[in-house]
Amino acid sequence: MIPEKAKQYFTTKTNIQRKKQGKLQGKTISLKDCICLKDVETTSSSQILKGYKPVFNATVVEKILEEGGKIIGKTIQDEFGFGSFCTNTGIEYKNPQNPHDKNNVTGGSSGGSAGAASLIPNHIAIAESTGGSIANPACFCKVVGITPTYGLVSRYGLIDYANSLDKIGVIAKTTHDAKLGLEVIKGYDEKDSTCIKKDVYLETKQDKFTIGIPKEYVQNLDLDIKKAFEKTIKDLKKEGHKIKHVSLPLNKKYSIPTYYIIAVSEASTNLAKLCGLRYGKSIEKTLEFNEYFSKVRSENFGKEAKRRILLGTFARMVGYRDAYYEKALKIRTKLLQEYMNVFEEVDVLAHPTMPIFPPSFEEVDELEPLQVYQMDLQTVGANLAGLPHISVPMNTTHPSGVMFTAKHFDEKTILKLGEDLEK
């Protein structure tokens, strides 16, 4: 079922199917390792949760099984979602290689999902995005990745990275399959209080759109990516869509620090529950409780996890909380408003998903943490604002993608554009 080349994208292989009939019949499904699958090891590709077997299925899993999907495994990711290249998998995990060039990274954090979708026929990979973890690897692995509006898909059973940023979405070979996956997993769930009681998309009778190109997101691009994007826009114009040049100056300057402060603050709180008690790794309970917790955590968290926990703890400390965490929450409001203002003039935004082609492992190794965080510029704005966005492959020698972003609950527009481009 899993081709030899795709095995590296899986942390666990399974063969779970409840029904033979349904919207997903004939499709194999994989789940990013942060999504709880009952009785199957689920660790968010971490060492600290090694051995943890959830006692329940995530809501998205229940929906998949009810529609005849066959779950063939859990896919590898950056530990707890902490990464943009899938090179921060947990201790003793192996970083996956790009399906198009084994010297290059898959992108992250949903690297395994994108790899699986790229190599396995008739496959729908359920993934997750906090700051761009669906669009980024979809772009780098030359497949389609859709991140829905925050609150469209239930997070019940998703191991948290950041509660106000996490969204479960879909990666697949085609927009058609990505759309199919989203149709099945979306919907109100009373078990998730952030799930919006609205399981229909915004109705749109339009099939020609005004597409806004934010000038800040078409700068500093690899030349071939710029050319491919300009051609994509030309093709969309030929199809009858209108093009308008817009600007997102606040997002350009402040979305990265705002996103990272909020994300690591929430993550450091969430990861406080991982301490050798109740879930995953534990050791002999002979130490005093603080010593016990510290020992388990120190020995089992990877480097990036420790870095983000420290940063998040700092941002929430008395004396710094106002300047960092509280300030970021207020700036988030302004960044959201900037998007809302732009959507008064246009229906959808378009720009390249990533400014570079997939880098090699060596190139990634040389980056400082801050440089890595700055790589997320193209995707964090939409993620921070909870806006639905899709990455669709462009025609370049190396993998690249165009990203469309729409208003909240306007998935129909970006899915239509994705399908149009594929024709």
Place this chain on the structure above:
Amino acid sequence: MNLDIDEIAKKARLNLSEEEKKEFSKDLKEITKAFAVLAEVDTSNVEKSLQPVRNENQELRKDKVKEKQINPFQSEADEHDNYFKGPRLQ
């Protein structure tokens, strides 16, 4: 700004080696310095956005048991008298 890595690590329940303290201290200094641009933004009279999408129809569900009780314990060693076994207090 004085970043006390020992204090932060203690709060985060992480034992850091001397090498880790050096590395993370440097990282945190660089990152927080870059992120200090947030201070430029005028946020007077701006409300915090705890979530990006307003949940207008949020309801609390009734406190009624719908499902059978599940066994939360990962192993027998984890459990004592239906409680999670933990490390000692002192």
